[in-house]
Amino acid sequence: MQNTPRNDELYEIAERVLPGAGLGGYALPRDIRFVFAEGSGARIRDVDGREFIDYVGGAGALILGHSHPAVVCAAQAQIARGMHMFGTLNEVAIQLAERLVRDIPCAEKIVYATTGSEATAYCMRLARAATGRDVILKFEGAYHGNHDYALTSTFPKTLGDDPQGHDDTAGRPAGTRSTMAVAPYNDSAAVERLVKARGHELAAIIVEPVQRIIPAQAAFLQSLRRICDENGILLIFDEVVTGFRLAYGGAQVHYGVTPDLASFGKVIGAGGPLSCVAGRADILDLSDPRRKGEPNYVYFNGTLHGNPVAAAATLAMLDALKEPGVYDRLNTYSERVCGELQSVLDRHDLAARAQNTGSLWQILFMEQTPRSHADMMAGDAAAGRRLDAECMKRGIYALPGVRRFFSTAHGEAELEDTVRILDAACRALTAESVPA
Ligand SMILES: Cc1ncc(COP(=O)(O)O)c(C=O)c1O
The missing domain is CATH 3.40.640.10 (Type I PLP-dependent aspartate aminotransferase-like (Major domain))
Structure with missing residues (x-):
């Protein structure tokens, strides 16, 4: 994430006045942090004009996307x-x-x-x-x-x-x-x-x-x-x-x-x-x-x-x-995207699953659908966070290691871009883990 003068300027202030330069429980690492400027539908832009597909959706509040x-x-x-x-x-x-x-x-x-x-x-x-x-x-x-x-x-x-x-x-x-x-x-x-x-x-x-x-x-x-x-x-x-x-x-x-x-x-x-x-x-x-x-x-x-x-x-x-069919469309879309993301993970031979329940989703490094917190702890959460960070560097906003959301504003363009970005992120992750 380069050429971010306004982000840098604002973070300099934030470092002085906000603990951890964050809001609440999250302070993102330097290489993936940004300052939100505006959102429209499924996309957000930061103060330097860079665009992200938003899967945080105001922590799940924005089921219709931004600025419906x-x-x-x-x-x-x-x-x-x-x-x-x-x-x-x-x-x-x-x-x-x-x-x-x-x-x-x-x-x-x-x-x-x-x-x-x-x-x-x-x-x-x-x-x-x-x-x-x-x-x-x-x-x-x-x-x-x-x-x-x-x-x-x-x-x-x-x-x-x-x-x-x-x-x-x-x-x-x-x-x-x-x-x-x-x-x-x-x-x-x-x-x-x-x-x-x-x-x-x-x-x-x-x-x-x-x-x-x-x-x-x-x-x-x-x-x-x-x-x-x-x-x-x-x-x-x-x-x-x-x-x-x-x-x-x-x-x-x-x-x-x-x-x-x-x-x-x-x-x-x-x-x-x-x-x-x-x-x-x-x-x-x-x-x-x-x-x-x-x-x-x-x-x-x-x-x-x-x-x-x-x-x-x-x-x-x-x-x-x-309106009739809203949840059916949202949930079917969510299934479809997670299916496509699973194909990407499988192609890269990653032991990970694109898990969704309705429009809630996350990529988890584990074999089966988790049933308990013990199952979550048995997964490789660190690998999940690394993959999420690689996605974020490439234009997906999803807090590393945290469950995320589809909205009714996500569509074909977001599906295509997310698949492309995940593919590049998987390549980066697997290159990183190959011993030199
Ligand atoms: C299941 C659940 N309950 C309660 C809360 C707390 O809500 P708030 O952050 O609005 O205080 C959250 C927030 O994420 C939540 O996910």
């Missing part, structure tokens, strides 16, 4: 009417809530939040209040956001028998550990064992219906529903990624399993500051502000909750997603 005309139009019209309102209702927030209650199976009501992390934290608080129990069971390798409860065994370096899991961050109070339990993904027997031992302490089981890039087995989600019902435990789907991506309405539509509560963000929000918790009315009503002062009242509040610009953009996005 209907979404831009809806957001602009709302900005002109007012960026934000607090305290009283706004029209679009009500319209969106009505739509979500109609279209999400578990949603008898919804409450708004601002980010996916906030939504999962609220799910946990509601579950604890509703059951009077403290412990939440999560799965090894699952990501539920940036709060202390969520940061349990998300990136464990060793696989834990430790049922309380590993701390993923410094600064997490030691007391948090006793409020979380951890089990391996797709392993109903392990969940049964844990519930047998500690079921009376468990408020909820929270699960990603596709954990990072690992698909849930339908029988696993069905067994979670049964185990929860038999033990008075609430089932939470973290649909921040899968909501309105795996299917219209979310993974709960795709799998036919209805949780008690679900967190939504990313596509819900359309790239703006909006997320929500959807679920049973009797649970969500614990946050009814008229119940303030009652012992079981659950506090919910946020300056940007129900933000009308994000709500208007989301409504426009949902209109476009509701």
Whole structure:
């Protein structure tokens, strides 16, 4: 990546004022970092005018690609009417809530939040209040956001028998550990064992219906529903990624399993500051502000909750997603691209797979579809990151080693360019690993 004067200039400032010259959890190595300038459809450009095919898609928020005309139009019209309102209702927030209650199976009501992390934290608080129990069971390798409860065994370096899991961050109070339990993904027997031992302490089981890039087995989600019902435990789907991506309405539509509560963000929000918790009315009503002062009242509040610009953009996005055939086309396209990418990997004799579940995809250096975090750890993640970095040098934006997304804006040109770039990247990777 050469001749990048504006990128260099901006990174010089960023190095001084942002830790690691990054935003949040990612700081890209010098040879592949760039500063985003603009995006249109499936392509983005950096501040020096270089173009990339975008597979990050705003961390999955932009299922229609960048700057979809209907979404831009809806957001602009709302900005002109007012960026934000607090305290009283706004029209679009009500319209969106009505739509979500109609279209999400578990949603008898919804409450708004601002980010996916906030939504999962609220799910946990509601579950604890509703059951009077403290412990939440999560799965090894699952990501539920940036709060202390969520940061349990998300990136464990060793696989834990430790049922309380590993701390993923410094600064997490030691007391948090006793409020979380951890089990391996797709392993109903392990969940049964844990519930047998500690079921009376468990408020909820929270699960990603596709954990990072690992698909849930339908029988696993069905067994979670049964185990929860038999033990008075609430089932939470973290649909921040899968909501309105795996299917219209979310993974709960795709799998036919209805949780008690679900967190939504990313596509819900359309790239703006909006997320929500959807679920049973009797649970969500614990946050009814008229119940303030009652012992079981659950506090919910946020300056940007129900933000009308994000709500208007989301409504426009949902209109476009509701058009007949959208998900079939997106998922068929995703399968087709991954098939072509697999042929490239095979041609280069790489023991890697182009893995997809719907429009979620990643190139993994492993033999089989992973079922658990243990399988992910057994793969050659370093080789995956090297290949991703080689792709990025050649014009594909996908964070090395991280699951990525197709959008409805990706088409034949992106397929052709991605195949060509992957081919060149594989050549570079195999040349690199040939001993001199
Ligand atoms: C499954 C899942 N849950 C929760 C979150 C947290 O969402 P946010 O980054 O909006 O706080 C993420 C973010 O990537 C996620 O993938």
